Amino acid sequence: MVTLEERPMLEQALEELDRGDQALLWDEVDVKNLLEGSRVLIERAALHNILLTHQEDLTHKTVQPWHKSFIHSSPPTELESMIGWPEFRGLMLTDAKEKDIARADAYESVASTRYVHAETLPEGPERTELTVSAYNLLAEAKRLQFAQKTGLSFDNYLTYQDQETAAALFPRTQALDYQIGVKTQLGNAAEETSSRLAAAEHYHEVMQLEAQKAEVLYEAALLAAQVHEHIAEAQTLANEDESAAESLAYASTERTNVDAVEIDLLTARLEVAKQEHQVETLRNNNQGQSAAQQKIKECTQLLEAKQAEAEAWETQLAEMSETEAQPLAEASKSS
Numbered sequence: 001m002v003t004l005e006e007r008p009m010l011e012q013a014l015e016e017l018d019r020g021d022q023a024l025l026w027d028e029v030d031v032k033n034l035l036e037g038s039r040v041l042i043e044r045a046a047l048h049n050i051l052l053t054h055q056e057d058l059t060h061k062t063v064q065p066w067h068k069s070f071i072h073s074s075p076p077t078e079l080e081s082m083i084g085w086p087e088f089r090g091l092m093l094t095d096a097k098e099k100d101i102a103r104a105d106a107y108e109s110v111a112s113t114r115y116v117h118a119e120t121l122p123e124g125p126e127r128t129e130l131t132v133s134a135y136n137l138l139a140e141a142k143r144l145q146f147a148q149k150t151g152l153s154f155d156n157y158l159t160y161q162d163q164e165t166a167a168a169l170f171p172r173t174q175a176l177d178y179q180i181g182v183k184t185q186l187g188n189a190a191e192e193t194s195s196r197l198a199a200a201e202h203y204h205e206v207m208q209l210e211a212q213k214a215e216v217l218y219e220a221a222l223l224a225a226q227v228h229e230h231i232a233e234a235q236t237l238a239n240e241d242e243s244a245a246e247s248l249a250y251a252s253t254e255r256t257n258v259d260a261v262e263i264d265l266l267t268a269r270l271e272v273a274k275q276e277h278q279v280e281t282l283r284n285n286n287q288g289q290s291a292a293q294q295k296i297k298e299c300t301q302l303l304e305a306k307q308a309e310a311e312a313w314e315t316q317l318a319e320m321s322e323t324e325a326q327p328l329a330e331a332s333k334s335s
Contacts, residue, residue, distance in 0.1 A: 002029055002042040004049065004071060008092035026050050045071040083117055083130070084110030104144040111137035132234045139230035146223040149216060151175075154227060163224075163257050167217050176213040180206055197282045204275045211268040218261045225254035259313075263306055270299035 001023045003010065011023050024033060026046035034040055042050070049070055087106040094102045111134040118130035143154040150157070151171030160166035167173060187202035228251035235244035273295035280288030 002026055002040065002046050002050075004043050004045040005073060008089070012092065027053075083114050100144065101148065104141045104148070107137045107141035107144070111135070111141065128237055132237050135230045135234035135237070139227050139234070142223045142227045142230065146220060146227065149223065150220050154224070157220075157224065163221065163254070167220065170216065170220065172216050173213050176209050176216070180209045180213070183209065197279070200275065200279045200282055204272070204279050207268070207272040207275045211265070211272050214261065214265040214268040218258065218265045221254055221257040221261050225251050225258055228254060259310055263303070263310065266299065266303040266306055270296065270303055273299050 001010065001014070002025075003023065004026055006025070007023065014023050022037070026042075026049050029050065052069055087110050091099065091102055091106045114130045114137070115134040118127045118134065121127040121130070146152075146154045146157070149172065152166070152169065157166050160169075183202050183206045187199045187206060190196075190199035190202055228247045232244045232247035232251060235241075235247060273292055277289060277292035277296060280292050
């Protein structure tokens with residue numbers, strides 16, 4: 001396949017077909033390349049330049065590379081009219097090591113652009129198609145962010161029966177568990193040598209690692225809920241009502257998990273502040289104690305507010321269940 005200029009998406013497609021060496025630029029082609037394959041595909045602009053280059057074989061007139069007749073660029077006009085093409089092309093040219101991180105950002109950017117553009121269109125197939133595409137891109141971006149945050153792909157996460165089992169297998173949390181074990185042992189050893197400050201400092205590090213772990217679990221639950229919610233939106237617009245209901249059920253489960261792990265996160269941050277206060281007390285640092293005390297106050301307020309919110313929600317759910325159950329009970333009595 002002979003092209004006028006670099007076609008990164010074409011090259012990637014060929015590599016996935018184990019034909020990565022079958023794409024050449026027009027000025028790299030020689031007779032051997034043309035005779036090796038069973039067929040040759042040449043872009044019209046690339047063929048124009050090849051013929052122009054070999055014109056001197058017929059006319060005996062040399063054509064310089066900067067000659068005005070040469071075609072230097074042939075933009076893919078159909079692709080360039082597609083919303084998101086600049087981001088996708090930039091993504092294909094991104095270094096492989098950075099591509100996974102860049103992909104999530106590119107998908108979110110394109111999704112936002114497509115959604116905004118769709119809002120300007122009248123009701124119809126084009127608006128629906130663009131909006132569905134936006135939601136699917138958002139879902140894919142959240143999947144990628146989930147994998148980056150946890151070290152586990154979202155598809156593998158879905159294979160587990162419950163979130164707690166999956167969370168225990170996140171490579172990221174496993175790494176934190178290892179560090180927590182090491183720091184805990186150091187703290188225990190310091191206590192045995194009567195070094196209260198050293199022990200308190202190690203335990204402070206343990207608390208910080210526990211908070212990091214809680215943050216990973218919180219963000220994982222939040223991202224998982226968002227994936228299912230975006231998929232449900234796309235399915236609803238595509239009139240896939242049964243699939244949308246199933247996705248919403250998954251999202252509801254994840255949202256419940258979000259509330260639970262958020263309380264765990266706030267609790268972990270409170271423990272960090274308390275341990276920090278203890279460290280500063282052992283250091284006789286009054287300023288540090290005051291700062292830690294302020295953090296304890298702020299963390300306590302956030303935790304209590306979240307717990308009150310959770311209790312209110314549970315009460316509301318219980319009242320709703322009783323309201324729904326009452327007609328059934330009355331119908332049972334009358335029968």
